Amino acid sequence: MSLLKPSSMHRPADRRFAQPLKSFWALLTALLVTSVAPSVLAAGKTVIHEERSLYTSILVQQQRDLLCLNFTLKRADSSQSCMDVKNPQRMVFAYTRMAMSGLLFNPNPKHIMIVGLGGGTLPVALTEIFPEAKIQTVEIDPAVIGVAKRFFNFTETANNKIIQQDARVFAKRAALQKQQFDLIILDAFNGDYIPEHLMTQEFLTEVQNLLTPDGVLVANTFASSDLYAHESNTYKEVFGNFINLKGRDSGNRVVIVPQGALNPEQRTPISKDLLLAQAGALTPILSPYAVPIKRLAKDILKTINAPADWDESKRPLTDQYSPANLLRSQ
Amino acid sequence: MIPIIHLLAFCGGFIIMSFELLGGRILAPYFGSGVYVWGSIITIFMLSLAIGYLLGGRLSVKNPSPRKFAGIFAISAIFLYPMILYAQPVMEFIFQQIEDPRYGSLTAAAFLFMVPTIILGMISPYSVRLLVDNVEESGKVAGALYFTSTLGSAIGTLVTSFYLVLWFEVDTIITILTLILLSIGLIAWFFAPGQLGASKNSATNPSPGA
Numbered sequence: 001m002s003l004l005k006p007s008s009m010h011r012p013a014d015r016r017f018a019q020p021l022k023s024f025w026a027l028l029t030a031l032l033v034t035s036v037a038p039s040v041l042a043a044g045k046t047v048i049h050e051e052r053s054l055y056t057s058i059l060v061q062q063q064r065d066l067l068c069l070n071f072t073l074k075r076a077d078s079s080q081s082c083m084d085v086k087n088p089q090r091m092v093f094a095y096t097r098m099a100m101s102g103l104l105f106n107p108n109p110k111h112i113m114i115v116g117l118g119g120g121t122l123p124v125a126l127t128e129i130f131p132e133a134k135i136q137t138v139e140i141d142p143a144v145i146g147v148a149k150r151f152f153n154f155t156e157t158a159n160n161k162i163i164q165q166d167a168r169v170f171a172k173r174a175a176l177q178k179q180q181f182d183l184i185i186l187d188a189f190n191g192d193y194i195p196e197h198l199m200t201q202e203f204l205t206e207v208q209n210l211l212t213p214d215g216v217l218v219a220n221t222f223a224s225s226d227l228y229a230h231e232s233n234t235y236k237e238v239f240g241n242f243i244n245l246k247g248r249d250s251g252n253r254v255v256i257v258p259q260g261a262l263n264p265e266q267r268t269p270i271s272k273d274l275l276l277a278q279a280g281a282l283t284p285i286l287s288p289y290a291v292p293i294k295r296l297a298k299d300i301l302k303t304i305n306a307p308a309d310w311d312e313s314k315r316p317l318t319d320q321y322s323p324a325n326l327l328r329s330q
Numbered sequence: 331m332i333p334i335i336h337l338l339a340f341c342g343g344f345i346i347m348s349f350e351l352l353g354g355r356i357l358a359p360y361f362g363s364g365v366y367v368w369g370s371i372i373t374i375f376m377l378s379l380a381i382g383y384l385l386g387g388r389l390s391v392k393n394p395s396p397r398k399f400a401g402i403f404a405i406s407a408i409f410l411y412p413m414i415l416y417a418q419p420v421m422e423f424i425f426q427q428i429e430d431p432r433y434g435s436l437t438a439a440a441f442l443f444m445v446p447t448i449i450l451g452m453i454s455p456y457s458v459r460l461l462v463d464n465v466e467e468s469g470k471v472a473g474a475l476y477f478t479s480t481l482g483s484a485i486g487t488l489v490t491s492f493y494l495v496l497w498f499e500v501d502t503i504i505t506i507l508t509l510i511l512l513s514i515g516l517i518a519w520f521f522a523p524g525q526l527g528a529s530k531n532s533a534t535n536p537s538p539g540a
Contacts, residue, residue, distance in 0.1 A: 323495045
């Protein structure tokens with residue numbers, strides 16, 4: 001693969017600068033790179049591409065067969081997205097596999113909205129599985145869009161579109177245009193966590209209004225820190241009950257709300273048999289992606305009616321009160 | 331007298347930056363939190379402060395008085411507080427009229443933040459006028475005032491972003507800022523005149539009055 005050749009790995013930005021600026025720029029990048037170099041070298045990773053966008057620092061690096069996208073130079077070990085170059089369909093991360101379990105509740109979504117592109121793992125997989133579905137992925141950072149296309153096999157088609165916009169703006173516009181989705185996946189992360197205005201009760205209500213009656217909301221979050229409780233109570237406030245699917249050995253938590261547009265009492269109760277039957281039907285479809293859908297279905301059954309494992313007295317996040325990133329460090 | 335005027339300038343600086351920081355929070359639900367939203371906010375604040383400096387300087391020419399100075403604080407409070415009530419409908423309206431979130435956020439920032447910030451911008455030049463006794467000292471006085479008001483701005487930014495948003499809702503913080511403005515306005519009204527009189531009017535009116 002030509003994109004992996006070391007010769008094409010050097011920062012393209014260098015070319016844009018005239019000679020006198022070059023040394024200054026080199027010094028600056030050297031300083032920045034030095035601070036991460038030890039971990040990069042020690043782990044045997046090769047840097048494929050580096051870019052500083054308006055929103056974050058983008059780092060694409062490869063370690064053996066894994067091509068990964070990182071959003072911050074400081075914690076070069078936490079990747080947003082990884083692709084197995086030998087088997088690009090295989091979902092490397094637990095949270096993407098967990099997110100796919102939203103399909104158990106709506107196995108044939110026709111309109112899909114995804115917030116946060118990353119390496120494009122979810123839109124690429126969903127396009128392959130549902131070629132007829134109209135998928136809109138909202139991504140604010142044009143540099144991320146460029147990287148997904150250049151390194152992670154993302155191609156835009158008539159049915160698989162990227163909208164370069166803030167998700168909050170997109171959700172409000174979509175509501176004005178009366179758009180509806182059968183599956184909404186919230187997966188917007190910057191270098192730290194989910195942007196604060198995309199975690200509030202008001203935002204989730206806007207998203208809720210975009211769901212069809214059988215529409216499923218899937219949200220990728222973390223299960224750590226004080227924020228877990230605040231965030232859980234925010235979802236509770238908007239949706240009532242939700243499926244709290246935690247990763248078996250990752251710090252991820254995926255919130256799933258089947259029939260999220262309806263009041264909790266109007267929703268069809270989840271039956272064990274139906275869920276396992278759906279998992280059986282999805283198994284051949286999802287096996288190329290390494291999604292253990294039967295196991296996920298069982299995990300989901302365990303969470304139903306499980307008591308809240310967070311402090312329910314913590315305040316929900318609102319547009320008025322959303323110090324999410326401060327709470328995360330509490 | 332010097333400490334009180336400096337205290338007031340400090341509070342003015344504090345409030346401007348605290349308000350600017352909240353601006354990001356206020357606009358985010360409608361226009362996102364992209365870099366263009368901060369671009370809009372900073373543009374409007376800089377523009378408003380520029381106008382405020384000009385107007386504050388002009389206002390200080392004719393019969394400068396600590397009572398008028400107090401008035402600036404009171405008026406800025408009067409324009410700041412209603413934000414709580416009209417921010418939502420104003421943004422709703424602008425969101426529907428302007429599709430591009432860049433110009434939407436710029437317009438919203440102009441409508442929501444401009445008037446109070448212009449008035450807050452009048453504080454700095456006016457306080458220079460109240461403190462300057464002679465030409466030789468003017469640069470030193472202005473420098474010291476820039477120091478306190480900018481220090482206030484730095485601390486206002488820090489306190490708001492580190493703590494206030496963690497403890498309070500946005501509207502509560504705006505209420506707090508309004509109350510600070512009103513109370514320092516009262517301080518200026520009641521305390522500054524006597525103190526100022528001591529030096530200010532020494533040339534023209536030797537008796538400081540009550």
